[in-house]
Amino acid sequence: MSRNRTNALVIPQANAALDQLKYEVAQELGIAVPQDGYYGNMATRDTGAIGGHITRRLVQIAEQQLAGQFK
Template sequence: MARRRNRLLVPEAKEALDCLKCQVIQENTADPNVSCTVNPNDAKYTVAKQVGVPLAKGDNGELTARQAGKVGGRLGGSMVRRLVELAQQQLSEQGQS
């Protein structure tokens, strides 16, 4: 079994990242009623269902790299774009002060 190496560099940021994950999934979903406020980690299952990837809780060893990328790329890529936008906005606000 593979070990998870993903760790937050700033553990205090977990709540804010979970909130961002919820915002991103709500913006990118076809169904406006989708909410992940109960458990933000369920966002990947929502995305998987939308793109037709059979992602299950637990072992997903049968998924291809392409299928896994459809899920992770869509969610993670959107989160990174949003973080870059926020950083650019903060930098422009600091330059105006």
């Protein structure tokens, strides 16, 4: 049975940049991200806050890029 991964990256090379962004956002929020990559011991509120801030930052980056294209 094959799995349909909805969170697969369109550009696999972006994985390192997204990981870096995750650690930057977590540090800004004062949330310690587990170095072993296991998030099972983190509060849902913390992981959600990190994800929400990442989304906001990615939207902001995209808006800035689009604004630069249409000048």
